[in-house]
Amino acid sequence: MKFKIIIPLLLLSLFLKGQNKQDSIILKSIFDEELGHGQSYDNLRELCKGYGKRLSGSPIAAGAVKWSYSKMKSYGFDTTFMQEVMVPHWVRGAKETASYHITSGSKATSVSVCALGGSIGGKIKGEVIEVRSFEELRSLGKDKVKGHIVFLNRPMDDTKINTFYAYGGAIDQRELGANEASHLGATAVIVRSMSLGINPYPHTGMMMNYTDSVAKIPACAISTKDAEMLSKDLKQSAGLSFNLEMHCQWLPDTLSHNVICELRGTEHPKEIIVVGGHLDAWDMAEGAHDDGSGVVQSLEALRLMQKLNIRPKHTIRCVFFMNEENGMCGGLKYAEVAKLNKEKHIAALESDEGGFTPRGFGFEARGDTLKRLFAYKNLFTPYYMDHFQEGGGGVDIGPLNELGTLLIDLNPDTQRYFDFHHAATDVFEGVNKRELEMGAAGITGIIYLIDKYGL
């Protein structure tokens, strides 16, 4: 009896060891090809330099869609197509300006400023009240806030190792600031940029829609450097008058597209594994880390599989989602169509945390599924990518959760991310070729394993 159990176990163990070795070799071939002859970096350059400020609804975004379709077509995958999606269209208009004037002083101090995505424009002049939280704001009450410009100046927490947690702890100011301040009668809101440390760049980003019950007021971000300066001047000066001028506005919704290509599965062509990022970007720079990196890495996953003659069992679909930044219409439309067409999506991976050296993956899975995924960790140790964690996803693939799809995100190193995020600094030159490529190869590796062994 014992032998009957032991021998099959031994064989299984030997078989698994063999598999493991074979998988190691495939992973190495993926990394070798990408680091030696990768195309992700050149593709990122084309996208960033050709279609920099590709905010949803803009002519540049339309150009980026065309570029994406042509680029996918050029690789000769099994399928390439566009999926229509209506997207919001917000424009910054002429460059916004801000300055302030200390009552006792003689000259104005200019401030680096940018409108928050979704804000109305306007020309506002007024005194500033600085607070660090909504509690503090509310405690001041309508009497003190009414007619003032509210300045939300709580810094991101430098001590968080994963900087996304620091972001999470400060973002309420950007998202809800206008509504909270308007509720108390403020005339505008200034938010300290979501960036770590002190730098001269204002960082934009989406604010929540204005609540119907309150007046719409302009909302902007100023750089952390200027936030420090303004705060100091507010403490030292008896009176300070702030001037803000913004020209942003909403235009009618616009037709745009998700752009999609596929390697068709040899065994389960109707079962889909998605890999993607978002094609749209803020209008401050080139969207190199956010999320040019994610789209070119996703495309590279298909190119690498094709190049290395890895024929997937399931259909591997690369999706360039439109409108992650200010509406997530692309992700919602994609899931809606998938549901309508009764497509089976077994897994979806999103890369949207910048083109930095990858550390591992996050998996929105539990129990045995998670255990099976964690069993791949050792295969990623040679690439320093073995920080596997429970919990993962992404804004664009999130809506697929409803379909029972396993959600995964690539987790790069986060230390530099908020130097670039939504700011004028997010240009192609800020991305390191090898770091980008490591991510592209890692994505391909995990997709290869999930395709081969299922879930």
Add this chain to the structure above:
Amino acid sequence: MKFKIIIPLLLLSLFLKGQNKQDSIILKSIFDEELGHGQSYDNLRELCKGYGKRLSGSPIAAGAVKWSYSKMKSYGFDTTFMQEVMVPHWVRGAKETASYHITSGSKATSVSVCALGGSIGGKIKGEVIEVRSFEELRSLGKDKVKGHIVFLNRPMDDTKINTFYAYGGAIDQRELGANEASHLGATAVIVRSMSLGINPYPHTGMMMNYTDSVAKIPACAISTKDAEMLSKDLKQSAGLSFNLEMHCQWLPDTLSHNVICELRGTEHPKEIIVVGGHLDAWDMAEGAHDDGSGVVQSLEALRLMQKLNIRPKHTIRCVFFMNEENGMCGGLKYAEVAKLNKEKHIAALESDEGGFTPRGFGFEARGDTLKRLFAYKNLFTPYYMDHFQEGGGGVDIGPLNELGTLLIDLNPDTQRYFDFHHAATDVFEGVNKRELEMGAAGITGIIYLIDKYGL
């Protein structure tokens, strides 16, 4: 009997868990202090902007020594002193130039070039022979090589994940090229820069001393971009004449210093744990990653312990070594004095792989010692610094090996290192504040544990 064994084990296990928790808290306090109020970044700025091209023997290096001593003194540690060391003094002289002229063409192509450290100067004109290895060079023989300029153009291997291995695989060209080529009668040697990918920056670095048996010939590096261009032109053109002019020379050895400070041990003051980096840097830029980062991180380790009131049992000594780049006289002198004074050095850690996000540590240890050190891994997992590996050290602490000292190196992410190493790009602005600080805190953490528990 059983209970007698089990209860102490249980108590020990509970004790260890308690210790582990306490250590976690200390480590967190170290990271919090550094990421929230670190001084390493400001110190790096001072060093880089005040004393950029601090090559051994230069007046700038002497200034950097003074700055270091004052900086250490300003923290009020238990001891601060300088250790005399004679160092070589090589100077680049006026900026070197290179260009080539295709016989059939009409105009010269200029090339970005830098003398290798230790090279003689000279004005050389001649035809170029390109090879990829010494085997290829030797197979050509004296007849073909004599009177020519040898161009060593083997790229670093892009597919190595740890880029130091790629460096190791190409560095023979820089170190031995002049001697090998001169042995066959070459008039000069041009080396492809030790850098990954294609970029326009020549990277210098030390070459081995000229062998007495061969003529001294000038040796230089050209950028990888120009190496590609030259290689292409050599293939396409019937004749190509290369001009090289370099003004470098050796001056007499100069008195310099290692700069040292200490927190005295409360229990074993005569047992020393060293933490250090090298103060000297190449004369191409500011030595920000190489190795300004290492010295400011090492100093920060002592500052953090002092600030957090961690009184070490052993003496913690921070050493800014002089002359790592072209002679390693500082490291040799330090070990010599330690031996002479019969100092007991239990461990020495060097940070000299750039101020990038740390991944873990390398330990030059075996068996039980290694096991005990590896037991600290989990404490570093929250900081993504748990890639602990066997094998470690550094050029400056290497000579302590003889004294039975445990050698350790900080291992940061290596993907970007050879964008900066020994090139004009290695400036303060290339270092990210948080990445630098993560390394400083990590170093402090491992030193704290080794001090607390011994080896």
